[in-house]
Amino acid sequence: MKKHKTAPNRRTKLVIWTSIMALALIAVYILGIFIPDTAVFSSFLNAKQPPSFKHLFGTDALGRDIFLRTLKGMAVSMTVGIAASLISAVIAIIVGIAAATGSKAADAFVNWLIDLVMSVPHTILIILISFALGRGLKGLLIGIAATHWCSLARLIRGEVLQLRAQHYIAVSRRLGKSHGWILTHHLLPHLIPQFFVGLVLMLPHAILHEASISFLGFGLSPEQPAIGIILSESMRYLSAGMWWQAVLPGLVLVLMVLLVEQTGEHLQTILNPYSVQQ
Numbered sequence: 001m002k003k004h005k006t007a008p009n010r011r012t013k014l015v016i017w018t019s020i021m022a023l024a025l026i027a028v029y030i031l032g033i034f035i036p037d038t039a040v041f042s043s044f045l046n047a048k049q050p051p052s053f054k055h056l057f058g059t060d061a062l063g064r065d066i067f068l069r070t071l072k073g074m075a076v077s078m079t080v081g082i083a084a085s086l087i088s089a090v091i092a093i094i095v096g097i098a099a100a101t102g103s104k105a106a107d108a109f110v111n112w113l114i115d116l117v118m119s120v121p122h123t124i125l126i127i128l129i130s131f132a133l134g135r136g137l138k139g140l141l142i143g144i145a146a147t148h149w150c151s152l153a154r155l156i157r158g159e160v161l162q163l164r165a166q167h168y169i170a171v172s173r174r175l176g177k178s179h180g181w182i183l184t185h186h187l188l189p190h191l192i193p194q195f196f197v198g199l200v201l202m203l204p205h206a207i208l209h210e211a212s213i214s215f216l217g218f219g220l221s222p223e224q225p226a227i228g229i230i231l232s233e234s235m236r237y238l239s240a241g242m243w244w245q246a247v248l249p250g251l252v253l254v255l256m257v258l259l260v261e262q263t264g265e266h267l268q269t270i271l272n273p274y275s276v277q278q
Helices: 010-034 066-101 104-119 122-132 136-145 150-164 167-174 179-216 227-240 244-271
Strands: none
Touching (some): 010 244, 066 104, 066 136, 066 150, 066 179, 066 244, 136 179, 150 179, 167 179, 179 227, 179 244, 227 244
């Protein structure tokens, strides 16, 4: 009897693709971190060269290799994005649990605060926070972290309200279990997948905001090889026909953001219990 090979289901394919995309992101991040500063030093003899086998993305006005600067810039942008998203996700889970388990006044205040933060465009709010804190990495990090927690907090709040209505939590209360015990044994295990998915889905927004704020001059300092700084420096040379200085780093930024977003969406599907049999 010949054994028929069973084709992998949709969930298995998603796991494979998500793993591949995650490994690609990690590889780009590690490459960017370990590129030495000497590799992107100025060399006026190589200034303003178009893309070639020696310099894949060409060189800028100071003779620096744009491909290597782009990789280092993506590592910087991803570092800022990961740190800001992690802080924002922690804020979201704390605020969401506090709103759902606290008093009606606390819930009303949290909902009002969420509506207030979401009513102001993130870019403007990040610029104001960054400017008030003296710009630089500190202001940018706090600005992104303070503006990206609202959607996840509202999702966590709704999830906790649904969990509190479950019979096993009511049984735990009747058995005399404390609020802390119920939180750690019943609520947090259900919220951890939401936390990680929300963290990954926040990351592309954080990366884009870091790049845009740095591009406008309110983020990282000009000597740092961030993507926003690279794009900002390239604007003055576009009219001279040096398109590669802006187009190629911009494409890398867009591709990386789309890759992170797709990874987050696939992770959300994988962790969704209703997709187990797909």
